[in-house]
Amino acid sequence: MKHLDISVIVPLKNEEESLPELAAWIARVMDENNFTYEVWMVDDGSTDESWNMIRHLSSQNPHIKGIKFQRNYGKSAALNEGFRKAQGNVVITMDADLQDSPDEIPGLYSMIVNDGYDLVSGWKKVRYDNTLTKNIPSKLFNWATVKMSGIKLHDFNCGLKSYKRKVVKTIEVYGEMHRYIPVIAKWSGFRKIGEKVVEHRKRKYGTTKFGLERFVNGFLDLASITFVGRFGKRPMHFFGALGSLFFFIGFIIAGYLAVAKIFWMQYKMTERPMFFLAMLLLIIGSQLFLTGFLAEMVARNSPERNSYLVEETLENHQG
Numbered sequence: 001m002k003h004l005d006i007s008v009i010v011p012l013k014n015e016e017e018s019l020p021e022l023a024a025w026i027a028r029v030m031d032e033n034n035f036t037y038e039v040w041m042v043d044d045g046s047t048d049e050s051w052n053m054i055r056h057l058s059s060q061n062p063h064i065k066g067i068k069f070q071r072n073y074g075k076s077a078a079l080n081e082g083f084r085k086a087q088g089n090v091v092i093t094m095d096a097d098l099q100d101s102p103d104e105i106p107g108l109y110s111m112i113v114n115d116g117y118d119l120v121s122g123w124k125k126v127r128y129d130n131t132l133t134k135n136i137p138s139k140l141f142n143w144a145t146v147k148m149s150g151i152k153l154h155d156f157n158c159g160l161k162s163y164k165r166k167v168v169k170t171i172e173v174y175g176e177m178h179r180y181i182p183v184i185a186k187w188s189g190f191r192k193i194g195e196k197v198v199e200h201r202k203r204k205y206g207t208t209k210f211g212l213e214r215f216v217n218g219f220l221d222l223a224s225i226t227f228v229g230r231f232g233k234r235p236m237h238f239f240g241a242l243g244s245l246f247f248f249i250g251f252i253i254a255g256y257l258a259v260a261k262i263f264w265m266q267y268k269m270t271e272r273p274m275f276f277l278a279m280l281l282l283i284i285g286s287q288l289f290l291t292g293f294l295a296e297m298v299a300r301n302s303p304e305r306n307s308y309l310v311e312e313t314l315e316n317h318q319g
Helices: 018-033 050-060 075-085 102-113 131-149 165-169 176-187 213-232 236-264 273-301
Strands: 004-012 035-044 063-068 087-091 119-123 161-164 193-197
Touching: 004 018, 004 075, 004 236, 018 035, 018 102, 035 050, 035 075, 035 119, 035 161, 050 193, 063 075, 063 193, 075 087, 075 176, 087 102, 102 119, 102 161, 102 193, 119 176, 161 165, 176 193, 236 273
Parallel strands: 004 035, 004 087, 035 063, 119 193
Antiparallel strands: 087 161, 119 161
16 A cells, blocks of 8 residues: 655644635645645534534645544544544644644655654744743753653654654554653654754734643653553562562661660650651552552553564564
């Protein structure tokens, strides 16, 4: 099966005003560069006329296709559904609010095809957002993500990204994990992750759909995905090690108190705060170890316990 050059995925909610201009802009860029393409516009539960506009645009341009959600499921769900449908060798995601420029498509495509990147993330080096509510929290968010993931990108939250087809067909995006697609890709074995400075434009229509709560949720999602990526198939390495450490410290304290009681007989063990600390550490350590043991049993009995990405198989058959 011959795949298209590019699949563009546009998640959107209540963006009816910007869609005609965006569709025309994408079509112009594709025609100028002789790309074979498709555009998937994913309507994430819009309450305006966005879906009717998508239907109208599709009737005018057969390259434009649409997916409509019954209600708002979030950007991650929209991207994941677009990834399932995409047939392009290179998949490019962008927002529908015209703040992402389709003129960046050829450069993002080239970095995947010619430079061999698995994933390229846009970097909005010059921004036109409100400094207090977006720029400063975004810088803190990106700094924390770099420290925890080890991926040196300046703008994890940029919606303008390009992917090798194999990447989007391997990963799964859910919850609010769209901010961490580079992290998910890294944990799935895709190591060549690049960055490209892209143009950031002022919003022309409507208002932003995201508030400050996205940063709080973002840090929780980062902690979750980091833990699952490192210990998802070996939870005993985390819970067992931590539980053993707590139990060992509690055992040493309790042993010291017992020896002091036997040889010096100066006090009752239960009258010392150290005794209660020792009991607490012993109990917590035992619970953590038991949690790791149960989690290990669940992981070992999971049907996906050996779901590793096989890059290539070579077999020699001799008669």
